Amino acid sequence: MEIVLVAAVSENGVVGKDGGVPWSYPADVDQYKETVRGHPVIVGRRTFDEMEPIEGVSHLVLTSDDSRSDSRDDVEYVSDPAEAVSLAAARDDVVYVIGGGAVYALYEPVATGARVSRIPETVEGDSFFPDLGDSWVPGETIHYDGFEVELFENRTPAAVDSLGRE
Numbered sequence: 585m586e587i588v589l590v591a592a593v594s595e596n597g598v599v600g601k602d603g604g605v606p607w608s609y610p611a612d613v614d615q616y617k618e619t620v621r622g623h624p625v626i627v628g629r630r631t632f633d634e635m636e637p638i639e640g641v642s643h644l645v646l647t648s649d650d651s652r653s654d655s656r657d658d659v660e661y662v663s664d665p666a667e668a669v670s671l672a673a674a675r676d677d678v679v680y681v682i683g684g685g686a687v688y689a690l691y692e693p694v695a696t697g698a699r700v701s702r703i704p705e706t707v708e709g710d711s712f713f714p715d716l717g718d719s720w721v722p723g724e725t726i727h728y729d730g731f732e733v734e735l736f737e738n739r740t741p742a743a744v745d746s747l748g749r750e
């Protein structure tokens with residue numbers, strides 16, 4: 585099972601500010617939606633509250649609030665981070681973790697890959713991309729007009745069932 589973090593990150597590590605993203609790179613949004621389309625995603629409740637569901641994507645929304653539910657077929661609330669991966673694995677052989685900061689940090693040890701859009705700006709923010717640990721190695725860089733996407737591989741991801749353990 586591939587677990588891939590997908591994030592747009594500023595030069596100083598910011599991914600968000602005041603519940604939003606403090607830049608506008610439409611071409612990056614397009615490439616990110618193209619990447620995840622047709623696959624399940626895991627997304628934090630705070631990020632999901634501020635976004636429209638992506639067409640053709642099954643959204644597993646992480647929350648500690650067991651009372652949350654959604655009537656839409658492509659939205660499911662999940663309170664156990666490992667269960668979110670199991671639910672994704674029943675649908676596909678890849679799941680994309682699309683943020684925000686808390687959810688990137690949670691899944692970083694178990695993720696097998698990362699797809700990081702490098703936003704060439706230094707901005708103020710309150711949500712950050714985690715440091716990728718020593719087991720992560722850089723791969724291909726894809727050049728777009730105005731930004732780059734860097735791919736990373738985690739050579740030794742932790743077991744998914746380690747998620748949530750103290």
Ligand SMILES: NC(=O)c1ccc[n+]([C@@H]2O[C@H](COP(=O)([O-])OP(=O)(O)OC[C@H]3O[C@@H](n4cnc5c(N)ncnc54)[C@H](OP(=O)(O)O)[C@@H]3O)[C@@H](O)[C@H]2O)c1
Nearest residue numbers: 591592600603604628629630631647648683684685686687
């Ligand atoms: N630049 C990018 O690529 C990008 C992508 C996505 C988001 N963002 C930005 O990131 C920011 C939001 O990030 P954030 O860190 O504040 O929030 P978040 O990661 O989107 O969501 C955090 C929420 O996820 C749930 N959660 C987290 N860990 C959990 C666990 N172990 N078990 C159960 N539920 C858990 C909790 O929901 P409950 O509170 O409901 O329990 C928590 O409040 C926004 O500014 C957004 O725009 C940026």
